[in-house]
Amino acid sequence: MxxxxxxxxxxxxxxxxxxxxxxxxxxxxxxxxxxxxxxxxxxxxxxxxxxxxxxxxxxxxxxxxSKNELFQLVTQQAVEQVVSAAESVAAEPADAVTRLRKLIVTTVQKYDEHYPYMFVYIQEDMNRIHSESLDEVWARTMLQLGRRFENALLTILNQGVADGVFDITHKHIAMNSIIGSINWTHRWFKPSGQLSGEQLGAHLSSMIISGLAK
Amino acid sequence: MxxxxxxxxxxxxxxxxxxxxxxxxxxxxxxxxxxxxxxxxxxxxxxxxxxxxxxxxxxxxxxxxSKNELFQLVTQQAVEQVVSAAESVAAEPADAVTRLRKLIVTTVQKYDEHYPYMFVYIQEDMNRIHSESLDEVWARTMLQLGRRFENALLTILNQGVADGVFDITHKHIAMNSIIGSINWTHRWFKPSGQLSGEQLGAHLSSMIISGLAK
Missing domain, CATH: 1.10.10.60 (Homeodomain-like)
Incomplete structure (x- = not known):
């Protein structure tokens, strides 16, 4: 246009x-x-x-x-809420297990709440930045949000290792395995099904936390 | 054309x-x-x-x-190899932990070996079947391959639960969490880096198996 x-x-x-x-x-x-x-x-x-x-x-x-730009802004707003929530959890004065559980549950809850925007965001690989200038600004913002989420998660993993409760050889692998487990829900989890986002988050966090525990 | x-x-x-x-x-x-x-x-x-x-x-x-069809066939062949390998592992007469570790390591190794075809396959959401007839046949084949992989994994999880070594409340969630952890590697793992596919698979399987263990 x-x-x-x-x-x-x-x-x-x-x-x-x-x-x-x-x-x-x-x-x-x-x-x-x-x-x-x-x-x-x-x-x-x-x-x-x-x-x-x-x-x-x-x-x-x-x-x-355009409609496309509006959709990008809607998605960005949803992701911003997820990232802010994760950063708040990472800044809480609780132990690493409590914070990791809360981060996972909150994230899945927000995915549920902001369905389908979060799922569009996950499906679109933000590493493939588009060439149009507006898309590029958006994609860059989204990439930065992704990094902030990773940092919030890493803060908690580092604390868990320092406190001797998590056994992690490669933090980068652990971080990506956790993100993969959460983000893959975009392929199979449909809100308003048998399971709430909170319940799904609780199940995933139990598996993930047991997987990291010493 | x-x-x-x-x-x-x-x-x-x-x-x-x-x-x-x-x-x-x-x-x-x-x-x-x-x-x-x-x-x-x-x-x-x-x-x-x-x-x-x-x-x-x-x-x-x-x-x-067309070039596009040839690329689809290349991807399909890679996925067929991954699925056949997973089915072979699921049919082995070993305990569930051994088989699950082998399935995860073998899968990540094959992703590594068949890079970038496996990653294209994962990025393309097979649930979004295209309307062109050739694409549709291909997408259907790929969907069936995905189901066969899920079944191989479920066979092992069921055995682990029956043998009392895995503690799994929701098999569907556990299955998808494992697949998510493996498949998300398409966003961050680049072959010929510091880590081999086999090493990455070993790290992921350790986390995943600890997460399921009783």
């Missing part, structure tokens, strides 16, 4: 628009999340998102460039 | 061509694997594959429709 006039205004507003602009943009992201969740990405349109907010589609272009 | 004449002849040969046809097709798949491995998918052409076999590109169309 070659709307360079509105595109430039949007970029300027993103940079200089202040809190009012950011707040309206967040309202649009929240409405987008609701619409995408209800109808799925394919069936949703920016018109539906505008209707949800009682406005028209044209006014949305001052905030987002 | 609308080559309906050659397309029909290929389909007929696939059905009725017998061993000679199948053997030549396998030679082409093997040559394709070498070329893709050396140059990567993007930089490879059917002409390169033909040159490797000392023939011309036109003659390949009697066996494969």
């Amino acid at each position: 070659a709307k360079s006039g509105i595109g430039k205004r949007r970029m300027a507003a993103l940079r200089d628009g202040g809190e009012g602009y950011a707040q309206r943009r967040n309202e649009i992201i929240a409405a987008g999340a609701e619409v995408f969740r209800e109808r799925g990405y394919e069936a949703s349109s920016l018109r539906d998102v505008a209707a949800r907010l009682g406005t028209d589609r044209a006014s949305l272009y001052y905030y987002v460039a | 609308a080559k309906s004449g050659i397309g029909k002849r290929r389909m007929a040969a696939l059905r009725d061509g017998g061993e000679g046809y199948a053997q030549r097709r396998n030679e082409i798949i093997a040559a394709g694997a070498e070329v893709f491995r050396e140059r990567g998918y993007e930089a490879s052409s059917l002409r390169d594959v033909a040159a490797r076999l000392g023939t011309d590109r036109a003659s390949l169309y009697y066996y494969v429709a």
Whole structure:
């Protein structure tokens, strides 16, 4: 969509628009999340998102460039919540086993809560950064979020090793094995099934913690 | 590429061509694997594959429709080897811990050996079956291979529970957690690094087996 006039205004507003602009943009992201969740990405349109907010589609272009960009922003917001939660857990003054369990359960709960955005994020390999400039900014942000999650997890693993409760030869392998176990849920776990995200997280964390224990 | 004449002849040969046809097709798949491995998918052409076999590109169309189909066949062959190996391990008369360790190590070794085909297979979510007929046949075959791998793994987990060595509340969760831990390696493990596939498999299997142990 070659709307360079509105595109430039949007970029300027993103940079200089202040809190009012950011707040309206967040309202649009929240409405987008609701619409995408209800109808799925394919069936949703920016018109539906505008209707949800009682406005028209044209006014949305001052905030987002396309349905695709809105979907990326929705996903980013979900991932930001997961990462913030993981960092909070890593900063708690509890023992390593308690914190690791909480990190795993919270993460799976958030995946459940933010389904399907988290699963789209996991399926899209963030290491394959796209060439379009907007996608690239987004992909870079997502990569950084991934690193912050890894660091939160590593903080806890390091504490467990220092305290003599975890037996870990290669922290990098342990970290990736844990992340793999959690992230692979995007291939088989469907929310609103027999098992809640919290229950699934509890089962996974039991296996993982036993696997690390001395 | 609308080559309906050659397309029909290929389909007929696939059905009725017998061993000679199948053997030549396998030679082409093997040559394709070498070329893709050396140059990567993007930089490879059917002409390169033909040159490797000392023939011309036109003659390949009697066996494969396109570079994309050849790549699918290469991937399928790699996955078939992984699944056959897993089924052999599951049929061995050893205890569950020994068999589970062997299944995990063998799988990671094969991923390493068949890099990058296994990783392409994992990244492509086989649950999202494409609509083109050829892709659909391929995707269905790959899905069945995935189920066979799951069954081999479940056989071992069931034996471990029956023998009282594994403590597993939800076999489905345990199975998927193990597969997640193995398959997630496609995001971070690069062959010919510091760690061999066998070593990585050994580390993962230690964590996983401790996690299941009573």
